[in-house]
Amino acid sequence: MLTSGIILLAGSLLSPNPGLIFWTAITFVIVLLILKKIAWGPILNALEEREKGIQSSIDRAFQAKDESEAILRKNKELLAKADAESDRIIREGKDFAEKLRADIAEKTQAEAQKMIASAKDEIEQEKRRALAELRNEVADLAVRGAEKIIKSNLDADTQKRIVDTMIQDLSTNRN
Amino acid sequence: MKRVNVIQPKAILKVIAILVPLLLNVNGHAFAASGQSSDVPKSSAAAAVAPAVAVPAAEAAHGAEAPEGEEKAGDVIMHHILDSNVFAFEPFGSINLPKIVVGGFDISITKHVVMLWLVSALLLIVFSVVGGQYKNLTSRNAPKGLANAMEALVEFIRVDVAKSNIGHGYEKHLPYLLTVFFFILFCNLLGLIPYGATATGNVNVTLTLSIFTFFVTQIAAFKAHGVKGYLQHLTAGTHWSLWIIMVPIEIIGQFTKPFALTIRLFANMTAGHIIILSLIFISFILKSYIVAAAVSVPFAIFIDLLELFVAFLQAFVFTMLSALFIGLATAHEGHDEPAAGAAHH
Structure with a gap:
């Protein structure tokens, strides 16, 4: 405590010294100028350059990331599109096949129907023809029977009944 | 393990029991003898401190420098801190520095000037190497x-x-800030080594440096807003009736900043050295080896390490505040002017 008091009282700590101020100023300015030339310039340039390099690297990395993301998105889109396309094609194929099947089935049905119809027609014709033939035959037979009956027995009523019965029989046999 | 723990305190006690009387004894003898042959005990004291740490040893050597025993501790400390025309390498002699007087001005090369030049040389060597490395x-x-x-x-x-x-525009001021930082840092650090003197512990040096900051700040302010903006800045954007108060305050404010810079750096660097020297001198005033071993040397080492930190801290603070002042002078209008301008017109 005492010592510091003495020091403060001495006062010479704060005494101005123009010589020292002069030398400090000169020295400092010279050091500043020389250092500016030999050290700060190159160092700061290098730092700046490195900073820029790092920044550009980061920028490039981000750009690459963005690009890759865009490509990925595009790929996904394309994939989705392709999926939809294939779905559509399959569905269309299915539809077409279905239609084809239905067409063919219909056509077949129609064909069959037609064939059945023609067969029926034919059968009907055959039947009619057969009936006509049968009628002729029956007429012949009837005539012949009549001939016989007439030849043997010309009792009209009896004979008529006989003929009728015979015809009746024939028709029942026929059916 | 337990045994060792039990034994160790006992051993330490024994050592202390042997050492304390011995130290007291030797002390008594040494200082009793100092009456007749004054130089022997002091140098032995210096020798005792020397192996402990280099810097306090050097300070102790400074203390031992007064063989007459009449010089007061305060004088020795002052001698150590103040500038002088003699560069002393205590046990080996001293160099008398040339005295130069030009036109009535005393511009002699003093101890602190030599330190400044040493610092400059060191700076130039270090940064020419570094700069060269950066060039390729x-x-x-x-x-x-x-x-x-x-x-x-x-x-x-x-x-x-x-x-x-x-x-914005900080690149322009970088060379100044960098130079001032390293200049102060190296000055502070060189002041900590034995035989060194702290140039930044001299108020003239710090004053010069802060005057540089002052000029840099003012020039930056002029460049940033021109003469009109600079004058407007002095009114702090207040109503014209307040100008009579505001303008002097602002002008004083311009000068208090470098003044604070000056005193801060100077006081910090001087205080550390005074504390170290005072701690060392406690042992000389009390004439005791115990005090030297228990108080002076450990505390001096502690303060010395603290000073190492303060050397960096104060260089940083000076640079930081310089940058802050420049920033305030240049950027102030940037965000303040629109509001102030609206109030004016």
Whole structure:
């Protein structure tokens, strides 16, 4: 405590010294100028350059990331599109096949129907023809029977009944 | 393990029991003898301190310098801190520095001038090496060694001090800030080594440096807003009736900043040295080896380490505040002017 008091009282700590101020100023300015030339310039340039390099690297990395993301998105889109396309094609194929099947089935049905119809027609014709033939035959037979009956027995009523019965029989046999 | 724990305190007690009387005894003898042959005990005291740590040893050597025993501790401390025309290398002699007087001005080369030049030489050597390394350094390879160490500091000043305080256009002021930082740092550090003197512990040196900051700040302010803006700045954007108060306050404010810088650096560097020397001198005043071993040397070492930190801290603070003042002078109008201008017109 005492010592510091003495020091403060001495006062010479704060005494101005123009010589020292002069030398400090000169020295400092010279050091500043020389250092500016030999050290700060190159160092700061290098730092700046490195900073820029790092920044550009980061920028490039981000750009690459963005690009890759865009490509990925595009790929996904394309994939989705392709999926939809294939779905559509399959569905269309299915539809077409279905239609084809239905067409063919219909056509077949129609064909069959037609064939059945023609067969029926034919059968009907055959039947009619057969009936006509049968009628002729029956007429012949009837005539012949009549001939016989007439030849043997010309009792009209009896004979008529006989003929009728015979015809009746024939028709029942026929059916 | 337990046994050892039990034994150790006992052993320490024994050692103390042997050492304390011995030290007291030797002390008594030494200082009793100091009456007749004055030089022997002092130098032995210096020798006893010397192996402990280099710096306090040097300070102790300073203390031992007064063989008459009449010089007071305060005088010795003052002698150590103040500038002088003699560069003393205590046990080996001293160099008388030339006295130069030009036109009535005393511009003699003093101890602190020599320290300034040593600092400058050191700065130039270190940074010519570093700068050379950077010249053939592309952005693809990393700096190493000294360049790497200095780059950390340079980058710190560039980004955390200049860029964050000045903002736009900080590159212009970087050379000044960097130089002032390293100049003060090296001055502070050289003051800590034996035989060194702290040039930044001299108020004239710090005054000169802060005058540089003052000029840099003022020029930056003029460049940033021109004469009209500068004068407007002095009114602090207040109503004209307040100008009679505001303008003197602002003008005084311009000068208090460098004044604070001056005193801060000077006081910090001087205080540390005074504390170290005072701690050392406690043992000489009390004439005791015990005090020297238990108080002076440990505390002096502690303060010395603290001073190492303060050397960096004060260099940083000076640079930081310079940057801050420049930033205030240049950027103030940037965000303040629109509101102030609206109030004016």
